[in-house]
Protein backbone atom coordinates (compact mmCIF):
# COMPACT_ATOMS: atom_id res chain seq x y z
CA UNK A 747 0.00 0.00 0.00
CA UNK A 748 1.49 3.43 -0.88
CA UNK A 749 2.61 5.42 2.19
CA UNK A 750 0.29 8.35 1.52
CA UNK A 751 -2.87 6.21 1.66
CA UNK A 752 -4.49 5.76 5.09
CA UNK A 753 -5.22 2.14 6.04
CA UNK A 754 -8.85 1.12 5.49
CA UNK A 755 -10.99 1.81 8.56
CA UNK A 756 -11.76 -1.38 10.40
CA UNK A 757 -13.05 -2.68 13.72
CA UNK A 758 -14.83 0.00 15.73
CA UNK A 759 -13.60 2.65 13.28
CA UNK A 760 -15.43 1.13 10.34
CA UNK A 761 -17.88 3.90 9.33
CA UNK A 762 -21.02 1.74 9.65
CA UNK A 763 -19.96 0.48 13.08
CA UNK A 764 -18.99 3.86 14.51
CA UNK A 765 -22.09 5.62 13.11
CA UNK A 766 -24.46 2.96 14.50
CA UNK A 767 -22.77 3.01 17.91
CA UNK A 768 -22.90 6.83 18.02
CA UNK A 769 -26.64 6.79 17.23
CA UNK A 770 -27.42 4.06 19.77
CA UNK A 771 -25.38 5.58 22.62
CA UNK A 772 -27.16 8.87 21.92
CA UNK A 773 -30.60 7.18 22.00
CA UNK A 774 -29.70 5.34 25.20
CA UNK A 775 -29.62 8.69 27.00
CA UNK A 776 -33.42 8.37 27.05
CA UNK A 777 -33.01 5.69 29.73
CA UNK A 778 -33.08 8.52 32.27
CA UNK A 779 -36.70 9.28 31.33
CA UNK A 780 -37.65 5.60 31.52
CA UNK A 781 -36.27 5.41 35.05
CA UNK A 782 -38.06 8.62 36.02
CA UNK A 783 -41.33 7.09 34.78
CA UNK A 784 -40.60 4.01 36.90
CA UNK A 785 -39.96 6.05 40.07
CA UNK A 786 -43.54 6.04 41.45
CA UNK A 787 -43.72 2.25 40.96
CA UNK A 788 -40.32 1.84 42.66
CA UNK A 789 -41.46 3.92 45.66
CA UNK A 790 -44.79 2.08 45.94
CA UNK A 791 -42.96 -1.24 45.58
CA UNK A 792 -40.53 -0.21 48.32
CA UNK A 793 -43.44 0.38 50.72
CA UNK A 794 -44.78 -3.07 49.82
CA UNK A 795 -41.38 -4.71 50.39
CA UNK A 796 -40.58 -5.32 46.69
CA UNK A 797 -37.05 -4.91 45.35
CA UNK A 798 -36.28 -1.90 43.12
CA UNK A 799 -35.65 -4.28 40.27
CA UNK A 800 -38.99 -6.12 40.60
CA UNK A 801 -40.87 -2.82 40.57
CA UNK A 802 -38.89 -1.33 37.67
CA UNK A 803 -38.85 -4.42 35.41
CA UNK A 804 -42.05 -3.61 33.43
CA UNK A 805 -40.52 -0.24 32.51
CA UNK A 806 -37.21 -1.71 31.36
CA UNK A 807 -38.70 -2.98 28.08
CA UNK A 808 -37.93 0.42 26.59
CA UNK A 809 -34.57 0.87 28.33
CA UNK A 810 -31.23 0.19 26.67
CA UNK A 811 -29.27 -0.14 29.97
CA UNK A 812 -26.13 -0.43 27.83
CA UNK A 813 -22.42 -0.76 28.47
CA UNK A 814 -20.54 2.52 28.35
CA UNK A 815 -18.42 3.29 25.27
CA UNK A 816 -15.29 2.72 27.42
CA UNK A 817 -16.42 -0.69 28.60
CA UNK A 818 -17.62 -1.66 25.13
CA UNK A 819 -14.19 -0.78 23.73
CA UNK A 820 -12.47 -2.70 26.53
CA UNK A 821 -14.46 -5.85 25.69
CA UNK A 822 -13.72 -5.39 22.00
CA UNK A 823 -9.98 -5.18 22.76
CA UNK A 824 -10.08 -8.12 25.20
CA UNK A 825 -11.83 -10.30 22.62
CA UNK A 826 -9.47 -9.18 19.88
CA UNK A 827 -6.25 -9.64 21.85
CA UNK A 828 -7.29 -13.13 23.00
CA UNK A 829 -8.27 -13.98 19.41
CA UNK A 830 -11.69 -15.05 20.70
CA UNK A 831 -13.63 -16.68 17.89
CA UNK A 832 -16.83 -17.83 19.55
CA UNK A 833 -18.31 -15.00 21.58
CA UNK A 834 -21.52 -15.34 23.62
CA UNK A 835 -23.58 -12.71 25.39
CA UNK A 836 -26.27 -13.13 28.05
CA UNK A 837 -28.64 -10.13 27.74
CA UNK A 838 -28.33 -8.14 24.51
CA UNK A 839 -31.10 -5.54 24.90
CA UNK A 840 -31.07 -3.33 21.77
CA UNK A 841 -27.63 -4.55 20.73
CA UNK A 842 -25.08 -1.95 21.84
CA UNK A 843 -22.61 -4.35 23.52
CA UNK A 844 -23.46 -6.84 20.75
CA UNK A 845 -21.98 -4.45 18.18
CA UNK A 846 -18.65 -4.16 20.08
CA UNK A 847 -18.44 -7.95 20.38
CA UNK A 848 -19.58 -8.73 16.83
CA UNK A 849 -17.00 -6.25 15.52
CA UNK A 850 -14.34 -8.30 17.34
CA UNK A 851 -15.77 -11.56 15.93
CA UNK A 852 -15.54 -10.15 12.41
CA UNK A 853 -11.83 -9.54 12.93
CA UNK A 854 -11.04 -12.89 14.53
CA UNK A 855 -12.97 -14.79 11.87
CA UNK A 856 -15.45 -15.88 14.53
CA UNK A 857 -19.09 -15.57 15.43
CA UNK A 858 -21.06 -13.58 18.00
CA UNK A 859 -24.20 -15.05 19.59
CA UNK A 860 -26.35 -12.75 21.69
CA UNK A 861 -29.48 -13.56 23.69
CA UNK A 862 -32.54 -11.48 24.47
CA UNK A 863 -35.82 -12.59 26.02
CA UNK A 864 -37.81 -9.55 24.92
CA UNK A 865 -38.96 -10.19 21.33
CA UNK A 866 -39.08 -6.54 20.29
CA UNK A 867 -35.61 -5.84 21.69
CA UNK A 868 -34.19 -8.96 19.99
CA UNK A 869 -35.59 -7.90 16.62
CA UNK A 870 -34.30 -4.34 16.94
CA UNK A 871 -30.88 -5.65 18.07
CA UNK A 872 -30.71 -7.73 14.87
CA UNK A 873 -31.57 -4.65 12.80
CA UNK A 874 -28.90 -2.63 14.59
CA UNK A 875 -26.28 -5.30 13.89
CA UNK A 876 -27.34 -5.18 10.24
CA UNK A 877 -27.03 -1.39 10.18
CA UNK A 878 -23.50 -1.79 11.59
CA UNK A 879 -22.67 -4.19 8.74
CA UNK A 880 -22.15 -7.10 11.16
CA UNK A 881 -25.03 -9.47 10.35
CA UNK A 882 -22.75 -12.05 8.76
CA UNK A 883 -20.83 -12.51 11.99
CA UNK A 884 -23.68 -12.35 14.47
CA UNK A 885 -26.97 -13.72 15.66
CA UNK A 886 -29.35 -12.90 18.50
CA UNK A 887 -31.22 -15.86 20.00
CA UNK A 888 -34.63 -14.73 21.11
CA UNK A 889 -36.08 -16.14 24.35
CA UNK A 890 -34.79 -17.11 27.76
CA UNK A 891 -31.02 -17.58 27.53
CA UNK A 892 -31.24 -20.62 29.83
CA UNK A 893 -33.02 -22.38 26.97
CA UNK A 894 -31.60 -20.65 23.91
CA UNK A 895 -27.97 -21.25 24.97
CA UNK A 896 -28.47 -24.86 26.08
CA UNK A 897 -27.92 -26.40 22.60
CA UNK A 898 -24.88 -24.19 21.85
CA UNK A 899 -21.79 -26.02 20.61
CA UNK A 900 -18.37 -25.29 22.11
CA UNK A 901 -15.68 -24.23 22.27
CA UNK A 902 -16.73 -20.83 23.60
CA UNK A 903 -13.86 -18.35 23.92
CA UNK A 904 -15.56 -15.27 25.38
CA UNK A 905 -18.68 -14.78 27.51
CA UNK A 906 -20.28 -11.49 28.49
CA UNK A 907 -22.87 -11.62 31.30
CA UNK A 908 -25.30 -8.69 31.39
CA UNK A 909 -28.85 -10.12 31.71
CA UNK A 910 -30.74 -10.22 35.00
CA UNK A 911 -28.28 -10.60 37.79
CA UNK A 912 -29.68 -13.66 39.59
CA UNK A 913 -28.93 -15.69 36.46
CA UNK A 914 -25.19 -14.99 36.09
CA UNK A 915 -24.25 -18.19 37.97
CA UNK A 916 -26.78 -20.53 36.25
CA UNK A 917 -25.85 -19.19 32.80
CA UNK A 918 -22.12 -19.49 33.50
CA UNK A 919 -22.54 -23.04 34.81
CA UNK A 920 -24.58 -23.92 31.72
CA UNK A 921 -21.70 -22.73 29.50
CA UNK A 922 -18.78 -24.10 31.55
CA UNK A 923 -18.64 -27.54 29.88
CA UNK A 924 -18.19 -25.72 26.55
CA UNK A 925 -15.56 -23.13 27.57
CA UNK A 926 -12.20 -23.28 25.82
CA UNK A 927 -9.06 -23.25 27.99
CA UNK A 928 -8.29 -19.63 28.91
CA UNK A 929 -11.77 -18.41 27.93
CA UNK A 930 -12.59 -14.86 29.03
CA UNK A 931 -15.67 -14.14 31.15
CA UNK A 932 -16.73 -10.53 31.66
CA UNK A 933 -19.69 -9.48 33.80
CA UNK A 934 -21.26 -6.04 34.27
CA UNK A 935 -22.87 -4.29 37.28
CA UNK A 936 -20.68 -5.81 39.97
CA UNK A 937 -20.89 -2.63 42.10
CA UNK A 938 -24.45 -1.54 41.27
CA UNK A 939 -25.83 -5.00 42.22
CA UNK A 940 -23.23 -5.69 44.90
CA UNK A 941 -25.51 -7.76 47.14
CA UNK A 942 -27.23 -9.78 44.40
CA UNK A 943 -23.92 -10.48 42.64
CA UNK A 944 -21.91 -11.38 45.76
CA UNK A 945 -22.47 -15.14 45.22
CA UNK A 946 -21.29 -14.74 41.60
CA UNK A 947 -18.18 -12.77 42.61
CA UNK A 948 -17.43 -15.33 45.34
CA UNK A 949 -17.84 -18.13 42.81
CA UNK A 950 -15.45 -16.73 40.20
CA UNK A 951 -12.97 -15.57 42.89
CA UNK A 952 -12.82 -18.84 44.83
CA UNK A 953 -9.10 -19.79 45.01
CA UNK A 954 -10.14 -23.46 44.92
CA UNK A 955 -12.33 -22.84 41.87
CA UNK A 956 -11.71 -22.73 38.13
CA UNK A 957 -11.24 -19.00 37.52
CA UNK A 958 -8.70 -16.21 37.92
CA UNK A 959 -10.67 -13.00 38.46
CA UNK A 960 -10.19 -9.29 38.92
CA UNK A 961 -12.80 -6.57 39.39
CA UNK A 962 -12.35 -3.27 37.61
CA UNK A 963 -13.68 0.13 38.62
CA UNK A 964 -15.25 0.85 35.25
CA UNK A 965 -18.84 2.07 34.96
CA UNK A 966 -20.91 0.16 37.49
CA UNK A 967 -18.15 -2.39 38.12
CA UNK A 968 -16.86 -5.08 35.80
CA UNK A 969 -15.47 -8.50 36.63
CA UNK A 970 -12.92 -10.09 34.32
CA UNK A 971 -12.23 -13.79 34.72
CA UNK A 972 -10.16 -16.36 32.91
CA UNK A 973 -11.34 -19.98 32.86
CA UNK A 974 -8.73 -22.41 34.12
CA UNK A 975 -10.97 -25.44 33.85
CA UNK A 976 -10.71 -28.56 31.80
CA UNK A 977 -10.41 -28.59 28.04
CA UNK A 978 -13.95 -28.78 26.66
Ligand SMILES: C[S@@+](CC[C@H](N)C(=O)[O-])C[C@H]1O[C@@H](n2cnc3c(N)ncnc32)[C@H](O)[C@@H]1O
Pocket residue numbers: 810811812813836837838839840841842843844861862863864867889890891892908909910913
Ligand atom coordinates in the same frame (compact mmCIF):
# COMPACT_ATOMS: atom_id res chain seq x y z
C1 LIG B 1 -28.64 -4.61 31.05
S1 LIG B 1 -29.60 -5.09 29.66
C2 LIG B 1 -28.37 -5.58 28.48
C3 LIG B 1 -27.64 -4.43 27.84
C4 LIG B 1 -26.75 -4.84 26.70
N1 LIG B 1 -25.81 -5.87 27.09
C5 LIG B 1 -25.98 -3.64 26.18
O1 LIG B 1 -24.93 -3.33 26.74
O2 LIG B 1 -26.46 -3.02 25.22
C6 LIG B 1 -30.20 -6.67 30.17
C7 LIG B 1 -31.06 -7.38 29.14
O3 LIG B 1 -31.09 -8.76 29.48
C8 LIG B 1 -32.32 -9.27 29.08
N2 LIG B 1 -32.56 -10.52 29.82
C9 LIG B 1 -32.80 -10.63 31.15
N3 LIG B 1 -32.97 -11.91 31.49
C10 LIG B 1 -32.83 -12.64 30.35
C11 LIG B 1 -32.91 -14.03 30.04
N4 LIG B 1 -33.18 -14.92 30.99
N5 LIG B 1 -32.68 -14.42 28.78
C12 LIG B 1 -32.41 -13.51 27.81
N6 LIG B 1 -32.35 -12.18 28.03
C13 LIG B 1 -32.55 -11.74 29.27
C14 LIG B 1 -33.31 -8.16 29.43
O4 LIG B 1 -34.52 -8.28 28.67
C15 LIG B 1 -32.51 -6.91 29.10
O5 LIG B 1 -32.80 -6.42 27.81
